[in-house]
Amino acid sequence: MKKLKKLIPNFRSPAYVLVGETARKNWWLIGINLVTNLVSAVLEGSTLGVIYLAIGYLTGTDDPGTDTPTNPTIAQILAKILPLPPEQMFLVLIFGAVVLQIGLSVSNYVNKVSTAYLSAKAQPYVTGKVFERIMTFSYGCVSRYKVGDLVLFANDAALAVDLQITYFNNLVLNLSFSLVYLVIIVRLSPILAGAATVLILAVAYVQYKLIPRLRRVVKRVTASQVESVKYITQSIQALRLLHTFGTQPQTLTGANQLLGNIEKQLKKRAVVLYLPEPILDTLPMVALGILAASAVLFEGGKATILPLLLTFLLALQRLSGRLKGTSGTITFLVDNSARMVRLETILDQRDKVFEHSGSEPFRGLREDIEFKSVSLSYSNDDNFALKNLTFTLPRNKVTALVGESGAGKSSIVDLFIGLYQPTAGDILVNGRPLADYRLEDWRRDIGVVSQDTFIFNDSILENLRYGRPSASLDDVVEAAIAVSCTVLKERCSP
Incomplete structure (x- = not known):
């Protein structure tokens, strides 16, 4: 049971909460999705039922004039509505099956378009939410991440949610169709349905054995990709330094090692990811042979068995296709799970510090600015950059901070503009703690010329x-x- 629980994602995690929030904002698209899934499943079942009747009329087993019609109720109703000879009734039913198939195709098209619309709305929304989350981190919190890591978070978030929505829709669609096929198969022959159940259990067993292994592999793939992106982004940012010291060859070697590890992990992923396909391609054919033999042995003579056998094999063939689709969708959902887990790491609030901004508007400096017993530890431990610092910045006067490198000048400025909050003590502005004021108002009246230059692409x-x-x-x-x-x-x- 514990092993089975590990295969089920945590739908209360931050990543799945975001997926749910996205779904609620687009409930009407979700509704279209569900309705078209239901309509498609019903039309598919109806098509098979009509084909079954058509074969029965063609072979004479469903002729209402015969002594033992296989489905006298439906045949007699059709005979009263359309009193036609069996050959003409066969053509009418085939035409009806074609019409139902057209309706099925339209329903599937609407389903895919609504899914694509949902994806189109979800991707920018999720990217915006992740970017908003990054922007709300305190500077101290966000500075723990590398630039490449943050860029990957923003880019991968949309892909992860998009794939999750697409795969989940495919899963619901395949399961709906599989349920319809199972009902048809059971109605046709409970004995043969038992054999079909063995096929379903075999597919489920393959998935059960492969999912844990695939989950481990995709985690390693994602970790390798993240490391390579961080390394390459960092190297591009440091191009001036690389050229200055002539370290491009060493940098390329490091990048190639990381990319080689990705190649290795992707190969392992491919072996596991596509392993179910040959198994699931073989099982249905074996089952078809066994079921055909079982039908002949257990279901009677050749004349009465033909409509049953043909319809049953058609339903089973389509069921096996849907089971294969379900298996593939589950496999790809597991493949996407590493992205969802990574998305959770940026959305989870438990280990994050958010930028603090007070509610009091700042309307200008009226008094001196005071640092009262201010201490700052960047790592929130006993390693202090500033400790018990007390001084005053007089209003309307120029104050210079002079000291050797590492003395704490930049730390004082970081506290002054609100990039970090004091570990202890207070910074008083107009007699009130700086933390009481809205940071946006406070920073609007401050001009900063940083020693680290940055030019926007503008x-x-x-x-x-x-x-x-x-x-x-x-x-x-x-x-x-x-x-x-x-x-x-x-x-x-x-």
């Missing part, structure tokens, strides 16, 4: 007015001139 103009998107071109030019005069220490003309 025009120079947009980079210059990034902090004030509403600034006019004249404002930007004026600010640029003022900065250049300050840096070059030249006198600027009024």
